[in-house]
Amino acid sequence: MGDEDWEAEINPHMSSYVPIFDKDRYSSGENGDNFNRAPASSSEMDDRPRRDYFMKSGFASGRNFGNRDAGESNKRGNTSAMGGFGAGKSFGNRGFSNSKFEDGDSSCFWRESSNDCEDNQTRNRGFSKRGGYRDGSNSDTSGPSRRGGRGSFRGCRGGFGLGSPSNELDQDECMQRTGGLFGSRRPALSGTGNGDTSQSRSGSGSGRGGYKGLNEEVITGSGKNSWKSEAEGGESGDTQGPKVTYIPPPPPEDEDSIFAHYQTGINFDKYDTILVEVSGHDAPPAILTFEEANLCQTLSNNIAKAGYTKLTPVQKYSIPIILAGRDLMACAQTGSGKTAAFLLPILAHMMRDGVTASRFKELQEPECIIVAPTRELVNQIYLEARKFSFGTCIRAVVIYGGTQLGHSIRQIVQGCNILCATPGRLMDIIGKEKIGLKQIKYLVLDEADRMLDMGFGPEMKKLISCPGMPSKEQRQTLMFSATFPEEIQRLAAEFLRSNYLFVAVGQVGGACRDVQQTILQVGQFSKREKLVEILRNIGDERTMVFVETKKKADFIATFLCQEKISTTSIHGDREQREREQALGDFRSGKCPVLVATSVAARGLDIENVQHVINFDLPSTIDEYVHRIGRTGRCGNTGRAISFFDPESDNHLAQPLVKVLSDAQQDVPAWLEEIAFSTYIPGFSGSTRGSVFASVDTRKGKSTLNTAGFSSQAPNPVDDESWD
Numbered sequence: 001m002g003d004e005d006w007e008a009e010i011n012p013h014m015s016s017y018v019p020i021f022d023k024d025r026y027s028s029g030e031n032g033d034n035f036n037r038a039p040a041s042s043s044e045m046d047d048r049p050r051r052d053y054f055m056k057s058g059f060a061s062g063r064n065f066g067n068r069d070a071g072e073s074n075k076r077g078n079t080s081a082m083g084g085f086g087a088g089k090s091f092g093n094r095g096f097s098n099s100k101f102e103d104g105d106s107s108c109f110w111r112e113s114s115n116d117c118e119d120n121q122t123r124n125r126g127f128s129k130r131g132g133y134r135d136g137s138n139s140d141t142s143g144p145s146r147r148g149g150r151g152s153f154r155g156c157r158g159g160f161g162l163g164s165p166s167n168e169l170d171q172d173e174c175m176q177r178t179g180g181l182f183g184s185r186r187p188a189l190s191g192t193g194n195g196d197t198s199q200s201r202s203g204s205g206s207g208r209g210g211y212k213g214l215n216e217e218v219i220t221g222s223g224k225n226s227w228k229s230e231a232e233g234g235e236s237g238d239t240q241g242p243k244v245t246y247i248p249p250p251p252p253e254d255e256d257s258i259f260a261h262y263q264t265g266i267n268f269d270k271y272d273t274i275l276v277e278v279s280g281h282d283a284p285p286a287i288l289t290f291e292e293a294n295l296c297q298t299l300s301n302n303i304a305k306a307g308y309t310k311l312t313p314v315q316k317y318s319i320p321i322i323l324a325g326r327d328l329m330a331c332a333q334t335g336s337g338k339t340a341a342f343l344l345p346i347l348a349h350m351m352r353d354g355v356t357a358s359r360f361k362e363l364q365e366p367e368c369i370i371v372a373p374t375r376e377l378v379n380q381i382y383l384e385a386r387k388f389s390f391g392t393c394i395r396a397v398v399i400y401g402g403t404q405l406g407h408s409i410r411q412i413v414q415g416c417n418i419l420c421a422t423p424g425r426l427m428d429i430i431g432k433e434k435i436g437l438k439q440i441k442y443l444v445l446d447e448a449d450r451m452l453d454m455g456f457g458p459e460m461k462k463l464i465s466c467p468g469m470p471s472k473e474q475r476q477t478l479m480f481s482a483t484f485p486e487e488i489q490r491l492a493a494e495f496l497r498s499n500y501l502f503v504a505v506g507q508v509g510g511a512c513r514d515v516q517q518t519i520l521q522v523g524q525f526s527k528r529e530k531l532v533e534i535l536r537n538i539g540d541e542r543t544m545v546f547v548e549t550k551k552k553a554d555f556i557a558t559f560l561c562q563e564k565i566s567t568t569s570i571h572g573d574r575e576q577r578e579r580e581q582a583l584g585d586f587r588s589g590k591c592p593v594l595v596a597t598s599v600a601a602r603g604l605d606i607e608n609v610q611h612v613i614n615f616d617l618p619s620t621i622d623e624y625v626h627r628i629g630r631t632g633r634c635g636n637t638g639r640a641i642s643f644f645d646p647e648s649d650n651h652l653a654q655p656l657v658k659v660l661s662d663a664q665q666d667v668p669a670w671l672e673e674i675a676f677s678t679y680i681p682g683f684s685g686s687t688r689g690s691v692f693a694s695v696d697t698r699k700g701k702s703t704l705n706t707a708g709f710s711s712q713a714p715n716p717v718d719d720e721s722w723d
């Protein structure tokens, strides 16, 4: 079913789902959490699920959005600023400067009904209307609103602008606010007024990379589509937008929290049986134990405290390669420890070579930059870097969009050896001359195929051609992913030294075998019923439900709440604080169901996710592999159920059959039939013309081995032909 059809189906529900806030009956409980609150009456019951969702999923955690009833809002006590956000800011999508952005006691979602253009637009957009906000200190309600309710902004597209920023930081922040909300459906981005973030702008007209769902933002430029990044939320500064004030709460500092980890699963030891291929000249032998890596004592202690006793295959091969100073492209199944595979040898080198101890400086010159496509993922990588560098003088910093730029800068100027960043925020910070690149020795692209695709690729190219960035001969470049389409491997050459090594653990682009995959044929209109049936059977086990569009994510989450299934959601139209809240609620088990778009498909490592449900199949098989990889991690088992709608998913039949059979899963006969009937000559694994690379695209193979053994073989690769 196309998106249009969903519009038709969703909209009537949307209007009926508009929560009419009844402040007396639905005001917050003590903890500001109204979820699962028993209804006071049957009429309340009707509305409750939608309130539940808004409250629970952070739409409403104590905020009044775009609320006309500013007076009511003020009565609620204006608790502000957990973590500092929202303090002193006022919100209101129509010039209401009194409604406060609250975060605290009161859990309520306020939404007014109105017949005006904005509201109609909002309703059409969905029920997720959020009130706009303005910087209270700059407030000028008569001026252009910094952020209208989502719907209202869209309804009045073109009328969006900014007041004059009052200082450099302000300017930059203003420039940054493209936000998930505002990036929608805008033309190619151009800088306006403030040239200082030009590097982050798509000078070529290409938008930020990221994820695209069916109705997600597409920005055209450079003669081809490039995605307005949902993942990034468009924080780059490439257009004007509202001021982002969110300051993420600092992670816990106590050692127990830093080293908290989950257990490896029963299949962890089976990793050793996976075939590993290493291609490229003179690959150093794999190591079999952490001891062989000869890491310094502090690092070894941290590894032990993290609960790592045994290397995973990608670690066995990648660690010695990186320690030998080689460039690397590594492809290994989801959840198999790629993060430590690059962090540990980098940290070991930094410890060996010595780093500038962190100290306050306006311009920081980190030794290592790690980029990844989503905010949540860079944050996760940062936490891993912080864990492994615990007790050393190495300081890791994380910066990402959707948060206050000033906060990112403050983190950086305190000292920065390892910078974990999303591309947009990174380019902004470089543009602000807070980060110098001269000292860069390591450049890591996690989810590298995504980082190099047409979404993020242009940004990455800008990064490596930034003034000061050491040439590829002078730095070590490392790329990791579970998928690596051939054409992306070719693009990667520009970033890597010609003698880079390629490590493939198992089938490149293959699914993790610890995930039991089931494909069900379900038509679009039966999906919800099926979903509820499955979730009821699952009970409280943690489940991620992937849908294709942000709008549908809201819709399904609301629907599930209505069915009394505790659900939250994450997607690119949600504020960053809401995204983090949603992830937190999911991680803690408070909401065992997380409805997500592809923004959550890659990299996220959440303990105990036992099920992934593809309510909608993604458009590419690689995406499928990443999504189902949110379960079955680190030797644990998991289950993935995918709804296959023959009306829309036939193009995936062949690659699905391949992925299933490669992972030794049952292939339904009906799927084989569809695959056969849509046979594409020459198909070898993917849609969109690209295929799984079965090997390093340079075609040379030097090693074919199981992960338990190190070996070296002659390398037939002709570097010249590759370069």
Ligand SMILES: Nc1ncnc2c1ncn2[C@@H]1O[C@H](COP(=O)(O)OP(=O)(O)OP(=O)(O)O)[C@@H](O)[C@H]1O
Pocket: 261, 262, 264, 307, 308, 309, 310, 311, 312, 315, 332, 333, 334, 335, 336, 337, 338, 339, 340, 481, 482, 602, 603, 604, 605, 629, 633, 634
């Ligand atoms: N050697 C090890 N021993 C025990 N646990 C490990 C080891 N290596 C990694 N882990 C844990 O396994 C989990 C998955 O690791 P990680 O997130 O790095 O996987 P990944 O390969 O990057 O997955 P994805 O492809 O989804 O990004 C993490 O919780 C990590 O701490």
